Amino acid sequence: MVAMTVAEPLAGPAAAPPRSAAWRAGRRWLPCLPTLWPEMLVPRRRPEAPPFPFSAGRARPYYFARNAVFHGARLLGLAGAEVLVPAYHHGVEVEALEAAGCQPAFVRVNARMELDLEDLEARVGPRTRALYVIHYAGFPQPMREIREIARRAGLPVVEDCALALYSCDGPVPLGLLGDLGVFCLYKTIPVPNGGLLVVNGELAGEPPPVLPAPLASTASHAGGAMLANAAFRLGDAGQALRQGGRRLARAVRGAARVEHVSTGTMHFDPGAVDLGMSRLSAAIAANLDHREIVAARRRNYRLAQARLETLSPPVHPELPPGVCPLFYPFLCDDKDRLKRRLAARGVETVDFWRTGHPACPAERFPEVAMLRRRVLELPIHQDLSPEDVAYLCDAVEESLA
Numbered sequence: 001m002v003a004m005t006v007a008e009p010l011a012g013p014a015a016a017p018p019r020s021a022a023w024r025a026g027r028r029w030l031p032c033l034p035t036l037w038p039e040m041l042v043p044r045r046r047p048e049a050p051p052f053p054f055s056a057g058r059a060r061p062y063y064f065a066r067n068a069v070f071h072g073a074r075l076l077g078l079a080g081a082e083v084l085v086p087a088y089h090h091g092v093e094v095e096a097l098e099a100a101g102c103q104p105a106f107v108r109v110n111a112r113m114e115l116d117l118e119d120l121e122a123r124v125g126p127r128t129r130a131l132y133v134i135h136y137a138g139f140p141q142p143m144r145e146i147r148e149i150a151r152r153a154g155l156p157v158v159e160d161c162a163l164a165l166y167s168c169d170g171p172v173p174l175g176l177l178g179d180l181g182v183f184c185l186y187k188t189i190p191v192p193n194g195g196l197l198v199v200n201g202e203l204a205g206e207p208p209p210v211l212p213a214p215l216a217s218t219a220s221h222a223g224g225a226m227l228a229n230a231a232f233r234l235g236d237a238g239q240a241l242r243q244g245g246r247r248l249a250r251a252v253r254g255a256a257r258v259e260h261v262s263t264g265t266m267h268f269d270p271g272a273v274d275l276g277m278s279r280l281s282a283a284i285a286a287n288l289d290h291r292e293i294v295a296a297r298r299r300n301y302r303l304a305q306a307r308l309e310t311l312s313p314p315v316h317p318e319l320p321p322g323v324c325p326l327f328y329p330f331l332c333d334d335k336d337r338l339k340r341r342l343a344a345r346g347v348e349t350v351d352f353w354r355t356g357h358p359a360c361p362a363e364r365f366p367e368v369a370m371l372r373r374r375v376l377e378l379p380i381h382q383d384l385s386p387e388d389v390a391y392l393c394d395a396v397e398e399s400l401a
C-alpha cells in the first residue's frame with residue numbers, strides 16, 4: 001500500500017494548459033468532469049509506485065463501481081440480510097445491494113455529510129449483517145470509530161469510496177480499513193470506464209470472472225472525453241468539433257445498432273453486472289501523475305472555498321490533510337436557477353443527489369433532505385487552472401446577484 005502525501009502549498013500542474021485566443025477572450029467552457037488529454041494515451045514510465053487503491057493486493061476491476069458493490073455483497077454472503085446504509089446516498093449503490101439480495105436499513109447523516117455514529121450503533125439489530133459507509137466528495141468518515149462499532153457488533157464494513165479516489169484520512173487511504181473498499185475511477189480521472197472492488201480482509205472466495213468491457217462503449221466514452229478536452233481548450237472551434245463529433249457518434253451508433261453501456265447512469269443494470277474495466281482505462285490510469293491530480297484538486301478546492309464561503313457557508317469548513325476533494329459542494333437556495341445561470345456562462349455543474357432510493361423514508365432525515373435540495377456540485381478538478389477557478393467563482397457571484 002502506498003499512501004499519498006502531498007507537499008503544500010500547492011503548485012498544481014506546472015504550466016497553465018495551452019488555450020486558444022477565443023478561450024482567452026472569455027468564451028470558456030468548464031466541464032464538470034476531467035477531460036482526456038491526447039498525451040495521456042502515450043505510454044510513459046512513472047518513477048513512483050501507483051498509490052492505493054491501484055497498489056492494492058487484492059482488487060477486481062469492473063466497468064463501474066455498482067458492479068463492485070454487487071459482487072462485494074455477494075462475497076460477504078449478504079443475500080437475505082439487513083445492511084445499514086447512510087440515508088444520504090446516490091441510490092444506485094442501494095439498488096446494487098438490493099440486487100445482491102440485501103435489505104437496506106437507513107442511518108442518519110447530518111448537515112455536514114457526517115454519518116451519525118450513535119444512530120449507526122443504535123440501529124444494529126439481530127438481522128444486521130454489515131455496515132455500509134460512504135465517504136462524500138472525498139471527505140472521510142471516521143473509519144476507526146466505525147470499525148470499533150463494527151468490531152463490537154461482529155459485522156463487516158463496506159467502504160464506498162466511489163466519490164473518494166486518492167483520498168486519505170491523514171496518512172491512511174480511504175478504502176483500506178473496511179473489509180471491502182469500492183471505488184469509481186471515472187468520476188476522478190478521465191478513463192472511459194472503471195470501478196474497483198478491493199478486498200482487505202481475510203475473505204475466502206472470489207467473485208466470478210469479469211467479461212470484457214464492450215469496445216464500442218469504451219471507444220465512445222474515450223472519444224467523448226477527448227472532444228470535451230478540445231472544447232475545454234480551444235474555445236468555439238473546440239465546441240464546434242465536439243458538437244460535430246457527438247452527432248457523428250450518435251449516427252454511427254444508430255446505424256451500427258451497437259448496444260451502448262453508459263457510465264454515470266442512475267440505475268443498476270443486472271445485465272452489465274459482470275462487465276470488467278477496459279484495458280484502455282488501465283492504460284490511461286497508468287500514465288497519470290496521481291500526486292499532481294491530488295495537488296491540483298486541493299489547490300482548486302481551497303481557491304474556490306476562499307471565494308465562495310462568503311456567499312454560502314461551506315459544508316466542510318476545513319480541507320483536512322490527505323483529502324482529495326471530488327467537487328465543491330455549494331449550498332444554494334435554488335439549484336435549478338443557479339445551474340441554468342452557470343450553464344449560460346459555460347460552467348457545467350451537477351445537481352448532486354436530488355433524490356435518494358425510494359426505500360429510504362425521506363421525512364425521517366431532514367438534514368439529508370436539506371442536502372438533497374441545496375447541494376450543487378461545482379467543478380474543481382485537475383484540468384482547471386487557478387484562472388478557471390476564478391472564472392467559476394465570478395460566474396457564481398454573477399449568477400446569484
Ligand SMILES: Cc1ncc(COP(=O)(O)O)c(C=O)c1O
Binds near residue numbers: 066067
Ligand atoms: C456513493 C456511490 N456509490 C456507488 C456509485 C456507483 O458508481 P458507478 O457509477 O461507478 O457505478 C455511485 C455513483 O454515483 C455513488 O455515488
